[in-house]
Amino acid sequence: xxxxxxxxxxxxxxxxxxxxxxxxxxxxxxxxxxxxxxxxxxxxxxxxxxxxxxxxxxxxxxxxxxxxxxxxxxxxxxxxxxxxxxxxxxxxxxxxxxxxxxxxxxxxxxxxxxxxxxxxxxxxxxxxxxxxxxxxxxxxxxxxxxxxxxxxxxxxxxxxxxxxxxxxxxxxxxxxxxxxxxxxxxxxxxxxxxxxxxxxxxxxxxxxxxxxxxxxxxxxxxxxxxxxxx
Amino acid sequence: xxxxxxxxxxxxxxxxxxxxxxxxxxxxxxxxxxxxxxxxxxxxxxxxxxxxxxxxxxxxxxxxxxxxxxxxxxxxxxxxxxxxxxxxxxxxxxxxxxxxxxxxxxxxxxxxxxxxxxxxxxxxxxxxxxxxxxxxxxxxxxxxxxxxxxxxxxxxxxxxxxxxxxxxxxxxxxxxxxxxxxxxxxxxxxxxxxxxxxxxxxxxxxxxxxxxxxxxxxxxxxxxxxxxxxxxxxxxxxxxxxxxxxxxxxxxxxxxxx
Numbered sequence: 001x002x003x004x005x006x007x008x009x010x011x012x013x014x015x016x017x018x019x020x021x022x023x024x025x026x027x028x029x030x031x032x033x034x035x036x037x038x039x040x041x042x043x044x045x046x047x048x049x050x051x052x053x054x055x056x057x058x059x060x061x062x063x064x065x066x067x068x069x070x071x072x073x074x075x076x077x078x079x080x081x082x083x084x085x086x087x088x089x090x091x092x093x094x095x096x097x098x099x100x101x102x103x104x105x106x107x108x109x110x111x112x113x114x115x116x117x118x119x120x121x122x123x124x125x126x127x128x129x130x131x132x133x134x135x136x137x138x139x140x141x142x143x144x145x146x147x148x149x150x151x152x153x154x155x156x157x158x159x160x161x162x163x164x165x166x167x168x169x170x171x172x173x174x175x176x177x178x179x180x181x182x183x184x185x186x187x188x189x190x191x192x193x194x195x196x197x198x199x200x201x202x203x204x205x206x207x208x209x210x211x212x213x214x215x216x217x218x219x220x221x222x223x224x225x226x227x228x229x230x
Numbered sequence: 231x232x233x234x235x236x237x238x239x240x241x242x243x244x245x246x247x248x249x250x251x252x253x254x255x256x257x258x259x260x261x262x263x264x265x266x267x268x269x270x271x272x273x274x275x276x277x278x279x280x281x282x283x284x285x286x287x288x289x290x291x292x293x294x295x296x297x298x299x300x301x302x303x304x305x306x307x308x309x310x311x312x313x314x315x316x317x318x319x320x321x322x323x324x325x326x327x328x329x330x331x332x333x334x335x336x337x338x339x340x341x342x343x344x345x346x347x348x349x350x351x352x353x354x355x356x357x358x359x360x361x362x363x364x365x366x367x368x369x370x371x372x373x374x375x376x377x378x379x380x381x382x383x384x385x386x387x388x389x390x391x392x393x394x395x396x397x398x399x400x401x402x403x404x405x406x407x408x409x410x411x412x413x414x415x416x417x418x419x420x421x422x423x424x425x426x427x428x429x430x431x432x433x434x435x436x437x438x439x440x441x442x443x444x445x446x447x448x449x450x451x452x453x454x455x456x457x458x459x460x461x462x463x464x465x466x467x468x469x470x471x472x473x474x475x476x477x478x479x480x481x482x483x484x485x486x487x488x
Contacts, residue, residue: 004305006263006272006350007343013264032378039447040439042378046385047435051428053386054393075428091383095390098358098366099235100300104350105257106264164312166336176311195421202425210432 002111003156005097005104012163017109023117024090027083034084048076049088053095074148075196077120078127078141085124089116114155123148137225141200146193153185154178235297236391239362242287248460249365255468256357262475263349268482269342271475272349278471279352287360297355305347313340363387385438389431397427 008016034041052073073092077085090112096102103111123144130140161174203210208222244252259279263272283289313336367387370380400423404410409419 004347004350005260005354006346006348007305008264010265028376028379031382032376035378039443040436042381043385043435043438043442044432046382047389047431047438049382049386050389050393051431053390054397054427055424087379087382088386091379091386094383095363095387097354098363102300104354105260106350160311164339166312173311176314180307180311191417194417195424198418198421199425199428202422203429206425207429207432210429 002093002096002103002115003107003159005107007104008107008110008159008163012159013106013109015109016107016113016159020086020090020109020112020117023083023086024112027085027087030081030083031087045080045084045088048079049091052076052088053092056092056096073115073120073152074123074145074192075199077123077148078144082117082121082124085120086112086116089120092116110156110159114152114159118155119148119152122151137221138197138201142193142197144193145196146189149185149189149192153181153189157181235358236362238287238289238293238359242289242360244282244287244360246458247360247464248458249361250369251460251464251468252361253357253366253369255472256353256361258472259353259356259475260350262472262479263346263353266346266479266482267342268479269345270482271479272342272345274475274478275349276345276352278475279349279356283352283356283359287356289359294355294359298351305344309340309343309347312343313337389434392434393427393431396430397423400426 031045052075073085073089076088080088090108093103093108093111093116094105097104097108126144126147127140130143131137157174157177160177161170165173204222204225208226212219212222256279259275263275266272280294283294284291313332364384367380367384370383371377404419404423408415410416
C-alpha cells in the first residue's frame with residue numbers, strides 16, 4: 001500500500017525517514033561488500049529490482065475489481081536478505097513515485113518502511129524459520145510472501161493512524177484504516193502468497209542453479225523437490 | 231505508459247532547462263504543499279505546476295488528465311477514513327444507522343489533505359514529465375550518493391523497460407489463449423507470467439554480466455554527464471514562484487513545521 005505524496009503531515013514523514021535510514025545504511029554497506037566480493041551480483045540485483053517494479057505495476061486478478069497489485073518485495077527478501085531488499089525497495093519506490101505517482105517523495109520514508117523493510121523482514125524470518133524447521137518449502141514460501149503482504153498493510157494502517165488519530169484515538173483510527181484496506185488487502189495477500197509460491201516452483205523446476213548459487217536451498221532439497229514434481 | 235512518460239521527459243519543451251533547477255522547483259513545491267496549513271497554497275502549486283506542464287513543457291492535456299486519474303483510488307479511500315475518524319466542530323452529516331458522522335473538523339482536514347495530495351501529485355508529474363531519469367542520476371552523483379546505489383538504480387532502470395516489454399508480450403499471448411477467463415486460471419496464468427519473467431530476467435542479467443566483463447567491467451559504470459548551466463532568468467522565475475507560494479501559505483495561517 002503506497003501512501004500518496006502529501007498525505008502524511010509533518011512531523012510524521014520526517015520520522016519515517018529517520019526510522020528507515022539505518023536499514024538503508026546497513027543495506028548499502030552490505031551491498032558494497034557483496035559487489036566487491038562478487039562482481040556479478042550487481043546486474044542480478046538490478047534485474048531483481050526491475051522484476052519487483054514490473055510485478056508491482058501489473059494488476060493482479062482481484063475479487064472486487066479494484067486495482068490491486070502485489071508488493072513483490074517478499075521474493076527479494078527471501079533471495080537477498082532484508083537489508084539489501086530495503087535498498088531494492090527504495091529504488092523501486094523512487095521509480096514508482098516518479099514514473100507512476102504511486103507513493104511520493106515526502107512519503108518515501110514511510111513507504112520504504114512498510115514495503116521495503118517491515119514486509120521483507122517478516123518474509124525473511126518466516127522463510128528462514130520454516131526452512132530450519134524442515135517445513136514444506138512451498139508452504140513456507142507461501143506463508144512468508146502472504147505474511148509480508150499483510151504486515152505491509154498493517155504497518156501502513158499504523159502509519160496513517162499515528163498521523164491521523166482523530167477523536168477516536170490511535171486504536172480507533174487504526175481499526176478504521178485497517179478495516180478499509182482489509183477489503184482489498186487480505187485476498188490480495190493470499191493471492192500474492194500463491195503467486196510467489198508458484199514462481200518459486202517454476203524456478204526450482206527450470207533453473208534451480210539460482211537457488212543453490214545463492215545458498216538458499218541445499219542441493220539435496222532442490223533435488224528432492226524436483227523429483228517430487230517430476 | 232512508462233515508455234511514453236520517458237519519451238515526454240526526453241522531448242518536452244523544458245528539456246533544455248537545467249535539470250537541477252527543475253528538480254529543485256518540483257521538490258520545493260512538494261515541501262511547500264506538505265507544510266502548508268491551508269488548502270490555498272497546495273491549490274496554487276497544483277495550478278501553476280499543471281500550467282507549467284501544459285504550457286511550458288507542452289505535454290498534451292488529454293495525456294496529462296489520464297495521468298492524474300491514476301492515483302485517485304487510494305486518495306478516495308484514505309481521505310474517506312480521515313473524513314469520518316476526525317471529529318471536531320459542528321456535525322455536518324450523520325450516516326443513519328451507523329455511528330458515523332462528518333464534522334466540520336473532519337471535512338476541513340479531508341479538504342486540506344486532498345489539496346496537498348493534488349498539489350504533490352502535480353509537482354511529481356512535473357519532475358517526471360520534464361526531467362529524464364538519466365539526468366537525475368547525474369545530479370545524484372554530484373550530490374555524492376554512494377556509487378553502488380546509483381549503479382544499481384541505473385541498471386534497474388534499464389531493465390524495467392526491457393521487462394515491461396517482455397511482460398506485455400507474455401500477457402498478450404496468455405490473453406489470446408483465454409488465460410484470464412476465470413479466477414483460478416488468472417491466478418495460474420499470472421504466476422506463470424511472473425515465474426517465466428523472473429527466469430528470463432535472471433538469464434538476461436547473467437548475459438549482461440558476460441557482456442560487461444567482455445568490456446572490462448571493473449565494478450564501476452562510467453557515464454558522461456553534460457552540465458547545463460542554470461540561466462539567471464529561469465532561476466529568478468523559480469525563486470519568485472516559490473516565494474509567492476510561500477507567501478500564500480503564510481498568509482493563510484502560517485507555516486506548520488511540526
